[in-house]
Amino acid sequence: MNWAKKQRRLGYLFILPNMLGVILFFVVPAIFSLGIMFTNYKYTSPDIEWIGLDNFNRLFHDPVFYVSLKKTALFLSAVPVSIGLAFLVALVLNRSVYVKSLLRAMFFMPYITSGVAVAFVWMLLFQPSQGPINSFLRSIGIDNPPGWMSTTTSSMYAIDIIWIWFLLGYNMIIYLAAFQEIPQEQLEAAKIDGASSWTTVWKIIFPLVSPSTFLLMITGLITSMKTFGMIEAVTQGGPGGSTTILSLFIYHNAFRYYEMGYASAISWVLFAIIFLITMIQWVGQKRWVHY
Amino acid sequence: MEIKSTKLLYTIAMLVLGLFMILPFLWMISTSFKTPNEVFQYPIQWIPQKVTFEHHLKVWTGKESFLIYYMNSLKIALICMVGATFLSALAAYGFSRIEFKGRNLLFMFYLSMMMVPPQVLFVPKFILFDKIGIYNTHWALILPGLFTIFGVFLMRQFFMSIPQEITESAFVDGAGHFRIFFQLMLPLAKPALATLAIIDFSWHWNDYENALVFLLDRNLYTVPLGMQNFILEFNIDYNGMMAATSAGIVPMLLVFLIGQKYIIQGITGSAVKG
Numbered sequence: 001m002n003w004a005k006k007q008r009r010l011g012y013l014f015i016l017p018n019m020l021g022v023i024l025f026f027v028v029p030a031i032f033s034l035g036i037m038f039t040n041y042k043y044t045s046p047d048i049e050w051i052g053l054d055n056f057n058r059l060f061h062d063p064v065f066y067v068s069l070k071k072t073a074l075f076l077s078a079v080p081v082s083i084g085l086a087f088l089v090a091l092v093l094n095r096s097v098y099v100k101s102l103l104r105a106m107f108f109m110p111y112i113t114s115g116v117a118v119a120f121v122w123m124l125l126f127q128p129s130q131g132p133i134n135s136f137l138r139s140i141g142i143d144n145p146p147g148w149m150s151t152t153t154s155s156m157y158a159i160d161i162i163w164i165w166f167l168l169g170y171n172m173i174i175y176l177a178a179f180q181e182i183p184q185e186q187l188e189a190a191k192i193d194g195a196s197s198w199t200t201v202w203k204i205i206f207p208l209v210s211p212s213t214f215l216l217m218i219t220g221l222i223t224s225m226k227t228f229g230m231i232e233a234v235t236q237g238g239p240g241g242s243t244t245i246l247s248l249f250i251y252h253n254a255f256r257y258y259e260m261g262y263a264s265a266i267s268w269v270l271f272a273i274i275f276l277i278t279m280i281q282w283v284g285q286k287r288w289v290h291y
Numbered sequence: 292m293e294i295k296s297t298k299l300l301y302t303i304a305m306l307v308l309g310l311f312m313i314l315p316f317l318w319m320i321s322t323s324f325k326t327p328n329e330v331f332q333y334p335i336q337w338i339p340q341k342v343t344f345e346h347h348l349k350v351w352t353g354k355e356s357f358l359i360y361y362m363n364s365l366k367i368a369l370i371c372m373v374g375a376t377f378l379s380a381l382a383a384y385g386f387s388r389i390e391f392k393g394r395n396l397l398f399m400f401y402l403s404m405m406m407v408p409p410q411v412l413f414v415p416k417f418i419l420f421d422k423i424g425i426y427n428t429h430w431a432l433i434l435p436g437l438f439t440i441f442g443v444f445l446m447r448q449f450f451m452s453i454p455q456e457i458t459e460s461a462f463v464d465g466a467g468h469f470r471i472f473f474q475l476m477l478p479l480a481k482p483a484l485a486t487l488a489i490i491d492f493s494w495h496w497n498d499y500e501n502a503l504v505f506l507l508d509r510n511l512y513t514v515p516l517g518m519q520n521f522i523l524e525f526n527i528d529y530n531g532m533m534a535a536t537s538a539g540i541v542p543m544l545l546v547f548l549i550g551q552k553y554i555i556q557g558i559t560g561s562a563v564k565g
Contacts, residue, residue, distance in 0.1 A: 007390065007391070009391075010385075010389055010468050011385050014381050014389065014468070014472075015381075015385040015386065017381060017382070018382035018438055019382070021434075021435070022401065022438055025416065025438060026438075026440075029411075029412040029416050030404075030407055032415035032418075032419070033414060033415045036415065089305070089308065092301050093305060095298075095301060096294070097298060097302045098298065099302065099306075103302075104555075105551055107308075108551075108555070109312065109313055109544065109547065112493055112543055112544070112546075112547040113497070113540045113543050114496070114497035114499065114514075114515050114518075116497075116518065116519060117515065117518060117539040117540045118315060118536075118540070120519075120522055121318070122315060124529055124532065124533070125315060127331070130331035130333075131331065135333035136333070139334075165312065165315075168312070169312070173555055174559060176559075222406065225408065226409055226410070228410075228500065232503070233515075233519050250410040251410065251413070254410075254413060255413075255417075260417075260418070264411070264414050267408060267411040267413075268411060274408060
């Protein structure tokens with residue numbers, strides 16, 4: 001065996017253990033799922049029948065699906081809000097402040113904790129009649145504070161607040177790192193030219209970190225599309241389905257009603273949406289991302 | 292002087308904002324030591340008048356002790372952490388140091404798998420695990436947990452930052468790839484390995500979704516499931532709820548305070564330079 005060939009074989013050998021796992025636990029299930037979505041497979045019944053595109057037909061006539069799409073969009077709106085806030089916080093932290101690392105840790109702390117646990121804490125903070133948040137709102141003169149997770153109209157906003165809070169630290173850390181890469185000369189040149197700090201931020205810093213903003217938008221939206229544990233733990237999608245985002249809708253179909261064929265079909269719709277969002281952003285980035 | 296006062300002003304503003312970020316944690320810990328009628332007292336009693344350990348005791352002793360959940364979570368998270376870190380480094384070495392046919396294509400394929408939502412995989416994995424008999428065992432969490440695409444990505448990023456000359460000269464000196472990997476690259480990659488290990492540990496410690504789908508027996512429950520179980524069972528007992536969430540969160544907060552540097556490096560390293 002010649003040397004180059006042996007090299008190549010070694011390369012495969014290094015990757016093999018990991019690749020076996022990826023094939024077994026990612027690729028094979030994904031292919032399997034592509035098959036199940038054309039069947040009426042129910043875990044509770046032994047009969048499996050090929051039903052073609054019926055699951056999709058059913059989905060597009062399912063009113064719950066459209067509600068969950070709307071709820072998902074409402075949930076996703078937390079992502080840009082969190083990114084915007086993180087940009088502002090990072091701007092200030094990047095200037096000279098005392099106890100910088102303590103501040104950084106304070107903002108980052110939520111991100112490292114379990115979403116389920118913090119959601120329970122927030123559930124109590126949001127408690128409508130006696131919870132500390134509404135007690136505070138009443139004390140400053142708001143007589144009818146929101147019902148937060150207890151009403152269908154406000155529940156998603158309550159979840160959004162938790163999600164903004166949860167993602168903020170991560171977004172901030174990425175911006176802080178991106179600020180480090182900004183060439184000092186550009187900022188100094190702007191200063192000499194007499195640019196105001198407002199102009200410097202919007203005309204220089206913001207465009208220069210746009211690749212990070214792009215990355216945060218993509219990863220933030222993808223993560224949010226996949227998340228459901230936090231919501232399932234505290235509201236189970238309620239009240240009245242008002243927090244049933246698409247990922248939770250899939251989970252309920254699969255493991256509450258055991259409609260596994262149907263759930264598989266919806267999960268690929270979720271994939272299609274994620275793919276579409278990524279592609280749109282990829283194409284759209286040319287208009288605002290500067291490398 | 293002016294610069295100093297703005298610096299102080301910014302610091303205070305950020306401290307106030309930062310306080311809002313950690314207020315839920317402070318309230319959680321404070322409430323877990325309160326008596327039931329103090330929970331919703333307003334203005335908030337940050338330091339309870341009569342500190343009680345009763346709720347924490349209930350979480351740790353009693354019929355379903357958190358000790359079981361802790362041992363389960365520790366076992367799963369530690370095995371996955373060690374396995375995934377090593378296997379990721381191994382694959383990342385192959386992707387960054389050895390030329391072979393289809394390497395870039397294969398890596399692109401790896402990355403594209405990150406877009407597949409876990410929901411796509413839950414149903415087939417559930418059926419598969421049920422068929423091979425590992426549903427409702429810790430294996431259902433451990434086996435898939437040994438493999439992480441993100442880990443390969445992160446380690447590859449790090450290996451790329453080590454100059455090729457270092458490994459090439461070792462290669463010319465007659466060291467094989469295995470020797471270079473174990474004796475040169477792994478020691479050099481210690482910070483990156485620590486980063487990945489901590490991040491991976493936190494994933495498994497906090498993982499609720501997989502445990503929810505694949506575990507049924509209460510004595511197999513991990514911390515997030517145990518916590519939910521505990522809370523649903525005693526749902527009127529707000530102090531107990533907060534004692535339970537404290538038990539679930541505090542270990543991660545400690546890991547974060549100790550390994551902060553590594554976590555932040557790992558997150559920025561994988562994102563910005565990518």
